[in-house]
Amino acid sequence: MTARLQAASQASEGAVAHPAQETSKRVVLHVEELTGHSLAAARRTLAQRLRRGGVDNPDLDARLLIGHALALDAAALVTQSQRVLAYDEAAAITRLAARRLMREPVSRIIGRKEFWKLSLRLNPQTFVPRPETETVVEAALAAAYPSLSRARTLRVADLGTGSGAVLLAILSELPESFGVGTDINVAALRCARDNAAGFGTRASFVACDYGAALDGPIDLLVSNPPYIAHEEIADLPPEVCSFDPLLALDGGSDGFDGYRAIAADARRLLAPAGVLVVELGFGQAAGVRSLFEAAGLACAPPQYDLCDIPRALVARTLA
Ligand SMILES: C[S@@+](CC[C@H](N)C(=O)[O-])C[C@H]1O[C@@H](n2cnc3c(N)ncnc32)[C@H](O)[C@@H]1O
Numbered sequence: 001m002t003a004r005l006q007a008a009s010q011a012s013e014g015a016v017a018h019p020a021q022e023t024s025k026r027v028v029l030h031v032e033e034l035t036g037h038s039l040a041a042a043r044r045t046l047a048q049r050l051r052r053g054g055v056d057n058p059d060l061d062a063r064l065l066i067g068h069a070l071a072l073d074a075a076a077l078v079t080q081s082q083r084v085l086a087y088d089e090a091a092a093i094t095r096l097a098a099r100r101l102m103r104e105p106v107s108r109i110i111g112r113k114e115f116w117k118l119s120l121r122l123n124p125q126t127f128v129p130r131p132e133t134e135t136v137v138e139a140a141l142a143a144a145y146p147s148l149s150r151a152r153t154l155r156v157a158d159l160g161t162g163s164g165a166v167l168l169a170i171l172s173e174l175p176e177s178f179g180v181g182t183d184i185n186v187a188a189l190r191c192a193r194d195n196a197a198g199f200g201t202r203a204s205f206v207a208c209d210y211g212a213a214l215d216g217p218i219d220l221l222v223s224n225p226p227y228i229a230h231e232e233i234a235d236l237p238p239e240v241c242s243f244d245p246l247l248a249l250d251g252g253s254d255g256f257d258g259y260r261a262i263a264a265d266a267r268r269l270l271a272p273a274g275v276l277v278v279e280l281g282f283g284q285a286a287g288v289r290s291l292f293e294a295a296g297l298a299c300a301p302p303q304y305d306l307c308d309i310p311r312a313l314v315a316r317t318l319a
Contacts, residue, residue: 120168120195182213227251
């Protein structure tokens with residue numbers, strides 16, 4: 001796998017068999033191995049089995065899966081660590097373990113993912129929000145409010161909103177602002193609407209191609225578009241290429257289709273002092289910058305994520 005793919009941390013639903021997945025299929029956990037054992041012993045057994053199945057964070061995943069199966073939070077898992085598991089409890093854990101051993105991500109099994117300060121619901125058609133996308137939220141907030149005054153009402157748009165993660169994180173910080181999320185995937189938009197329940201009329205959603213159904217002027221335009229080159233998708237880790245929706249990953253032959261569509265519409269949509277912020281895939285900063293400059297936008301230097309990868313690009317309309 002190329003460095004780009006390792007760093008990109010995005011991928012697809014295109015159910016392509018992956019070598020690691022083939023290996024993990026042979027690792028199993030039987031209900032008898034947990035029944036009558038303590039919760040602490042079950043955690044150890046599950047973690048060891050996940051490790052053998054090639055799972056990256058086996059101890060954390062074992063805690064999360066057992067907690068979910070038994071409806072226990074982290075504290076209860078500790079205080080009840082010597083409790084002996086009944087057959088039904090062991091069966092519930094082994095069902096979830098089987099899914100994880102097939103490399104389904106924990107967030108998909110649990111149906112939720114923490115992002116920014118939000119706990120977001122997921123469905124099979126939503127991309128799992130990634131920690132590096134919080135760099136886009138930070139960059140957007142900083143670019144829109146250089147003075148740190150958050151009193152002004154902004155019009156925000158998130159193109160390719162998925163679960164609503166970026167839009168809702170931004171609105172959660174800007175209580176006077178309104179936003180719209182678009183997506184071409186109607187099932188993803190249903191999930192975004194559920195996640196936005198607490199935002200009332202401040203958040204709305206439209207099914208369309210990027211910004212096609214929107215009118216300006218928009219003060220803050222954000223997007224984490226699909227940006228994996230089509231032919232690289234099958235090489236992504238199984239958690240990504242077998243479980244994230246293909247629509248959320250596939251950026252066309254070079255990975256730039258989404259950026260091209262956004263660049264073509266940005267000047268029509270942006271307010272005169274408006275800001276565009278996009279997430280960057282690994283190695284894409286210079287290419288996206290060229291596209292945006294050709295579309296009449298001025299770009300700031302990219303902002304880096306916690307792995308020191310250029311991850312967010314901020315652009316403004318030229319005066
Ligand atoms: C990488 S995911 C990002 C989801 C979410 N913004 C996040 O950061 O977690 C890209 C999203 O763009 C959507 N998408 C793909 N093509 C699109 C298009 N032509 N117009 C609008 N949305 C599109 C996908 O359905 C997916 O929800």
